[in-house]
Amino acid sequence: MLFRVTSGQVLFAGLAFFISSLCFAQIIVTDDLGREVRLAKPAQRIVSLAPHNTENLFTAGAGEQIVGTVDHSDFPKQALDIQRIGNYKQVNIEAILGLKPDLIVAWSSGNTDESVQRLIDLGLPVFYSEPETFEQIISNVERLARLSGNLERAAPRLTEMRKTYQALQTEYAGKQPVRVFYQVWDQPLITLNGEHSVSHAFELCGGINVFTDEPTIAPRINIEGVIAKNPQIILLAGHSAAQSVGWIDTWAKWPSIDAVAADQVKHIDADVINRPTQRFLEGTRQICELIDTARAALP
Amino acid sequence: MSPLYTHRFLFIGLLFALTAAALGSMLSGSVDIELGEALDILAHSVSPGESLNFSDDMQVKQAVLMQIRLPRVMLAVITGLTLAVSGTVMQGMFRNPLADPGLMGISAGCAFGAALFAVLGANWLAAMGGISSVWALPVAAFLGGLLSTWLVFFLGRSGQRTDVATMLLAGIAINVIATAGTSALKFVADDQALRGVVFWLMGNLGSTPWDRLLWVAPVQLASVVAMFFYAPTLNAFLLGEAEAQHLGYNVERSKRILILLVALSVGLSVSLAGVIGFVGLVVPHLLRRLVGADHRVLLPASALLGAVLVLLADWLSRTLLAPTEIPVGILMALTGGPFFIWLLLTTRYRFVR
Numbered sequence: 001m002l003f004r005v006t007s008g009q010v011l012f013a014g015l016a017f018f019i020s021s022l023c024f025a026q027i028i029v030t031d032d033l034g035r036e037v038r039l040a041k042p043a044q045r046i047v048s049l050a051p052h053n054t055e056n057l058f059t060a061g062a063g064e065q066i067v068g069t070v071d072h073s074d075f076p077k078q079a080l081d082i083q084r085i086g087n088y089k090q091v092n093i094e095a096i097l098g099l100k101p102d103l104i105v106a107w108s109s110g111n112t113d114e115s116v117q118r119l120i121d122l123g124l125p126v127f128y129s130e131p132e133t134f135e136q137i138i139s140n141v142e143r144l145a146r147l148s149g150n151l152e153r154a155a156p157r158l159t160e161m162r163k164t165y166q167a168l169q170t171e172y173a174g175k176q177p178v179r180v181f182y183q184v185w186d187q188p189l190i191t192l193n194g195e196h197s198v199s200h201a202f203e204l205c206g207g208i209n210v211f212t213d214e215p216t217i218a219p220r221i222n223i224e225g226v227i228a229k230n231p232q233i234i235l236l237a238g239h240s241a242a243q244s245v246g247w248i249d250t251w252a253k254w255p256s257i258d259a260v261a262a263d264q265v266k267h268i269d270a271d272v273i274n275r276p277t278q279r280f281l282e283g284t285r286q287i288c289e290l291i292d293t294a295r296a297a298l299p
Numbered sequence: 300m301s302p303l304y305t306h307r308f309l310f311i312g313l314l315f316a317l318t319a320a321a322l323g324s325m326l327s328g329s330v331d332i333e334l335g336e337a338l339d340i341l342a343h344s345v346s347p348g349e350s351l352n353f354s355d356d357m358q359v360k361q362a363v364l365m366q367i368r369l370p371r372v373m374l375a376v377i378t379g380l381t382l383a384v385s386g387t388v389m390q391g392m393f394r395n396p397l398a399d400p401g402l403m404g405i406s407a408g409c410a411f412g413a414a415l416f417a418v419l420g421a422n423w424l425a426a427m428g429g430i431s432s433v434w435a436l437p438v439a440a441f442l443g444g445l446l447s448t449w450l451v452f453f454l455g456r457s458g459q460r461t462d463v464a465t466m467l468l469a470g471i472a473i474n475v476i477a478t479a480g481t482s483a484l485k486f487v488a489d490d491q492a493l494r495g496v497v498f499w500l501m502g503n504l505g506s507t508p509w510d511r512l513l514w515v516a517p518v519q520l521a522s523v524v525a526m527f528f529y530a531p532t533l534n535a536f537l538l539g540e541a542e543a544q545h546l547g548y549n550v551e552r553s554k555r556i557l558i559l560l561v562a563l564s565v566g567l568s569v570s571l572a573g574v575i576g577f578v579g580l581v582v583p584h585l586l587r588r589l590v591g592a593d594h595r596v597l598l599p600a601s602a603l604l605g606a607v608l609v610l611l612a613d614w615l616s617r618t619l620l621a622p623t624e625i626p627v628g629i630l631m632a633l634t635g636g637p638f639f640i641w642l643l644l645t646t647r648y649r650f651v652r
Binding site: 211216220221228253256 | 329330359362363367368498499505617620621622623626
């Protein structure tokens, strides 16, 4: 046998590997699909495949390390200057490779599996992000900070986010429940069920989503269903206050709904609340305040 | 003996089914309304003023019945009636069992018009001063449908004649082009802009208020009634265009008028209720099996059966998963498709009896 391996050689190889791993400290992080993501050194050229990832990367202090992102990555303002590599459903693999990225931040429920799988097959490290709860949003930012070597820089923001979350928890725990109807769209009438992160925000504020038990995450419902559920506050999540105004008029015709009778049909900015980012915490604070006003108006 | 009288039991049965479906549809939904309460409300609504005596609970029920369910039932009836009669007319005129309103490119054209508006026009309208898209989308759809029908008709003309075979082929081509155009728009636009269109493409009877219904329904009804008068002409068409000409019918003029009536009524129906396929195809086939090819019977029977079918489909669409609604177009295609296959398998019937 030409290559005879002695036990001494094995020992030496093991020792060498151990020492080398100490010298080139690896970064190991578990992503939201439970996969392990390993980087030899902090990522410097990051490609984000979802608007919420871009936002979370900025919060993690890695905004300047993003070399490519998808359409609709519009927050913060600096994100608009980053090169686009397609939209979240349809990314251009060649354009991504051309950017020579050392980390891809993907979105498991949004991106097409095939295209992300191709990136994985090509040997690129991929971090799948799918934050749903407050804890998961904060942990997402933290892990992105770790991967991009910004843990120290992000520390104050992470503390701030945790504080906001805890403050909301203590403030609204045990308050009188309020029935909430959350309107995503008017034609067709769409709401969200209890699985959606927005519904978790209601729970935190002491609100009850009236359509929490619907089978689909964004069910298409009818006006009659809302009348029967009789919500005490209606939150209109239009993309602008002007859009929501049109929706308010529709509800004014139904004074039998408690929310309408008590004038508790309110606008909430969809962009703030729909993305699982730091802004979601801000949006939750707004929702809690609106729900609290409705609570005060209860007979 | 009048052919209508010969088939009197069919008509009585259809009228009964229509009444039952309309009542059933009006009595089911998230808010419980009993038959007695519904009749009470209807009686009071005919002579207003007395409704003031209603309890709070009854006032809610009155609003639900009069503002949500009644316009919905009306729209279902008028949509089913229009689509089925138009389908019968198209099949008779083209002497082709595959013809239906969709074939003229009406539905595809409407869809393209609506998508084009949603992607390009909505922002422009908003900039003009926030005109609500509630009206604009149906108008854009109607114009798109009219334009594509005109194109099909124009392409099908050779000299002074309208060639039916060429028109069928042109219809297929226009359909393909309009559908590809809609897909292209879907591809470039973001989800938000197209949400309304995608929804509307699947058919929806729930969002048309009284005022719009009262503007559009009379025009549709008038078109349908006008089509009834062409029953003898359509019967003559079955023998062939040349034969109809020899029998003394003005073939060219009839074709042009019928196409215009179909385009008008179906275009309006699609602009209000979205795309609901299959009614126009299935209803005439089923009825031809039952009553034969005489359009004097076929047309009014189609009107009734079409109304019943759309009513039932809409009823199912909003009760199966209530309060979640299934788009009625999807439900219609899912139930209509297998039914049509069954129809094909059980009878190798001839198109003209």
